[in-house]
Amino acid sequence: MDTQFAQRRRRELITAACLAVLAALVPLFVKDVYVQNMMVLTLMYAALSQSWNILSGYCGQISLGHALYFGLGAYTTALLFMKFGVLPWFGMLAGGVISALIAMALGYPCFRLRGHYFVIATIVIAEIGLLLFHNWDWAGAALGIDIPVRGDSWLKFQFTRSKLPYFYFALVLACIAWFVTWWLEDSKWGYWWRAVKDNPEAAESLGVVVFNSKMGAAAVSAFLVAVGGSFYAQFVSYIDPESVMGFQFSLLMALPAVLGGIGTLWGPILGAVILIPLTELTRSYIGGSGRGVDLIVYGSLIVLISLARPQGLVSLFSRRKRAAK
């Protein structure tokens, strides 16, 4: 029975590697910049949603305030580069560490809250962060930061002529987020998180320190999301509070996981691959009023999913597998 388990783990790893290689080959055939742009965003949201899933899916602490960490990552990288000339690679790391620390500092009071109260707290805190950045002159306040362009280079992680470097970086990011999840899934932390989600009281009786489990999940989750934020800042090269810390990012991190399957390994990727292109397409093809239409699309998808398949779309695959046995 153990070998069966080990086999499943190995199969997951091989599947992921194959998918990554396939994804890496796509740009050889797709030269259209618009589509490439869409692929970059899809991979980025896959990575973000995967990271969100660690705290909210596995550990069950639903956060609708992860835009805060996304924005912190973006701002840390941009500010360090602009004010001190620190390379974005270090900015990325710094953003991750700062976000992880802030996530734990916020978790300290907030993890005493349960269920809806926790969700409300995360929304409010992210809004406070947004307001602070709106009024923080040194960080560009509401005007934002224009990241100075210093020519294409991997060192400065800036590319003006081609989207491809961003594509490959986003792919690596998605792979890292997936791999971290995969690795944690079969570790003490993975088991502790799922136990905490299902029943904190029982978990505590089995030696699980519930509070520490939540803190660990929050730190890992915030770190990865912040790295995504750093990447986004480099990708769009102009940031302001609304465009990196707005509520829509919190939503866009949660939705792919919810759509694909919350608390599952493949859910976020599957959800992102469906949701993000759909969003971009409705935005551009339905024209100027598209902003409203993509929201209608989200809404309908969520309603459909919660009616037809509350466990998310990945359950379609597992059901078929079970039937085949």
Next chain:
Amino acid sequence: MTALLETRSVWQRFGGLVANSDVSISVERGEIVGLIGPNGAGKSTLFNLIAGVARPTQGSIWFDGEDVTGLPAAERCRRGIGRTFQVVKSFETMSVIDNVIVGALVRTTVMREARRKAHEVLEFTGLAGRADVLAGELVPAEKRRLEVARALATEPKLLLLDEVLTGLTPSEAQKGVELVRKVRQTGVTVLMVEHVMEIVMPLVDRAIVLDLGKVLAEGKPSDVVRDPKVITAYLGDRHAVGT
């Protein structure tokens, strides 16, 4: 050697209600002790104090020669107190084996070792055939068994069983009794709360009867059931007169 578990004049008050008053009990290594008493006697309160869910208003709890009164539940588990819940609390979205692995992870962080231990415990508790089923899909009797399995995976010195035999069919309850005996044979001390006397009495070495938050009687099960005070507590004054 000192007793494995000792409560020293423990009091627990909830506002004006005194749930435990001056309760001093002890459990020796290798015993099966039954904690019995009518509804509202304070059994569950005492049980939660021992497991570390709540702290006593007054008094102290000693385990394995150390004062554990201020320690949280998780730390007590690490020290060797395992427990089940009266209302089962399975990890419903996890498979049976994963439920047990959570318990095993207290003693090791090596996943392969935890998995091996979990299989061993499932074999021991007769759940091996259900290892890959979701805990949420188990029937109630199996869920009770899973509670015991999970607790055993933490390798407890003392196992606290909270009404694991209540509400089972006679044949299920019989299997439960056998399981508890088997557990004791492996060297685990058992303290069990029950209010169904017929099931517990043949099983336990010693019975402690609580009533209105106090220790009413204590001793061999055969003596305790004949104690007029105990009969009064369970059946009311009129029945006591005849004995």
